[in-house]
Amino acid sequence: MPELTRKEYRQQQKQAEREAEKRDAKRVETEREYAKQAHDPDKAPKAPHRGDFDEQTFRKVNSLKKRLNWAIGIVVVLLIVVALVLFKL
Known part of the structure; x- marks a missing residue:
């Protein structure tokens, strides 16, 4: 070089x-x-209108919402159980 x-x-x-x-x-x-x-x-780009769900999509969304709520509830309960076992409360 x-x-x-x-x-x-x-x-x-x-x-x-x-x-x-x-x-x-x-x-x-x-x-x-x-x-x-x-x-x-x-x-500016337009955001899609949120009210354009058809009936089938609406049902799927509600079903997924319920599943998610149940999953969150189960996780919270399991965390409480683990905390109780670990700290022997």
């Missing part, structure tokens, strides 16, 4: 600095474009 002269080293540093400035300028421009889109309600 050849040794760099001071002049070559300075040139490399300036080149790296220019590239960093270009990246920063590009990043700032992209952020500005994003900010404009985020504040413009016409261009």
